[in-house]
Amino acid sequence: MRAIAVSEYGATPALTYLPRPEPGPGEILVKLVAAGLNPHDWKIADGMLKDTADAAFPLVVGCDGAGVVEDAGPGVTRLRHGEQVYGVFTDVARGRGSYAEYAIVREDGPVARMPAETIYTHAAAVPTACATALDVVERAGLGEGRTVLIAGATGGVGQAAVQLAARTGATVIATARADAAGTIRRLGAAHTVDHSAGALNDQVLAVHSAGIDALIVTAGDTARTTELARLLRPGGTCVSTVWTADPDAMADHGLHGVNHADAPTADALERVAHLVDAGELRVHIERETTLEAAPDALARNRAGGARGKTVLRIL
Ligand SMILES: NC(=O)c1ccc[n+]([C@@H]2O[C@H](COP(=O)([O-])OP(=O)(O)OC[C@H]3O[C@@H](n4cnc5c(N)ncnc54)[C@H](OP(=O)(O)O)[C@@H]3O)[C@@H](O)[C@H]2O)c1
Structure with missing residues (x-):
């Protein structure tokens, strides 16, 4: 073959x-x-x-x-x-x-x-992008009244995470360069911030001064995740697919840090298939x-x- x-x-x-x-x-x-x-x-x-x-x-x-x-x-x-x-x-x-x-x-x-x-x-x-997004959005503990920043939103995992996070009723802030901002907003992001255009934390605070409840990271390094985690309110959760969360350091600040490693399961794939069939995940x-x-x-x-x-x- x-x-x-x-x-x-x-x-x-x-x-x-x-x-x-x-x-x-x-x-x-x-x-x-x-x-x-x-x-x-x-x-x-x-x-x-x-x-x-x-x-x-x-x-x-x-x-x-x-x-x-x-x-x-x-x-x-x-x-x-x-x-x-x-x-x-x-x-x-x-x-x-x-x-x-x-x-x-x-x-x-x-x-x-x-x-x-x-x-x-x-x-x-x-499979991988959507099942991972399903997992990380669940681990981020989202819902009505909560705000999440998704860093890496323009990629395969990120685009699925934006849609699934928005479905929970959470306010989604997502990274996107100018060429992709419209697409990411159409997927459900309330605001986009441009990671190629200056201090990201300032951009997030400009659109949402109260900070965020959850941070989903699918791109960037540990220093960048640590910086973005300063936006989290006490008790907030950071989930990283690129292993850039420092759970111990975050715990010292009253935050929950998770590095996501789980492979997709048949159960997750079945749930994703239902969401795709229902037109709720594109x-x-x-x-x-x-x-x-x-x-x-x-x-x-x-x-x-x-x-x-x-x-x-x-x-
Ligand atoms: N742990 C796990 O279980 C698991 C599962 C799935 C994926 N992953 C990992 O998660 C990462 C994302 O996967 P993917 O499939 O979504 O990748 P992808 O489709 O290649 O997309 C990556 C996206 O990140 C953006 N990006 C790069 N640097 C950025 C930054 N500093 N800030 C914000 N956005 C940035 C890129 O756009 P620009 O280049 O234009 O900025 C691109 O749109 C990969 O490293 C992958 O290996 C891990």
Whole structure:
């Protein structure tokens, strides 16, 4: 099968021909129609997990995908041949990922039936970004009368978080450069602040002088998160997907700091599918390209400036 893989950590991802994987007990084989790109993909290929998991090489790049159940190992009961599924297909220890014609996932792992009204290229863009956004918005404790700042709002996770946060009734302040501010407001942000245009805290206080109850961070470094956390009122919560929260230091200031690490679950994917079907969560596909163009697409994402999701067509 065609796959995009790295021969070692840090190698340039390249088109590779690999044997089709065989599903073991409890596993399903999915014929992927599309894969979704996440920053995680190039981070894992770079070696982000090298201290925590032994990888098998060639290591197929990518996590998110959507396709059709092609085969199942012994003991599989939840999903059947021919079902349209989407999920997270990565197993570094076995060299497996989603930038490939076929991928394996445990039936009790992060896989669910696709949102009913979507096409494969759309569904493939959803899993990691939307399930992560669902988690971080819940962990931020939002609701009517509360105010949240979302730093990194223009990316895949951020755009989903803006919509889900606004659905809770919270007032959403979101970062966006000028070119993206209108889009982010249409997704539900009450205000946007421009992280490329001067002191962010001053911009937030200018639109909301009382400070914020929650801070969701999907971009920037620890120093920036620490600075933004000064906007939090006592008892406020900071949730970071980029591990920039310092929970101990925040606790010293009466704040709750969380670094989010949880992988998407089947339950989260099912909930996300319902939200997508109900039209309550929209995913903007910024770029659709081919599997073969994945190395360029990864380089582009690494350079920054994402304004939505990138999807790779596999079939
Ligand atoms: N821990 C977890 O479980 C988990 C799960 C999912 C994602 N993540 C991580 O979360 C991060 C975001 O993921 P994603 O899929 O949303 O990425 P993405 O789609 O590539 O988007 C990143 C966005 O951040 C913006 N940005 C960059 N620097 C910024 C800054 N200093 N302030 C405000 N915005 C900034 C970028 O726009 P500009 O370049 O124009 O500023 C871009 O729109 C990634 O690092 C990813 O690895 C972690």
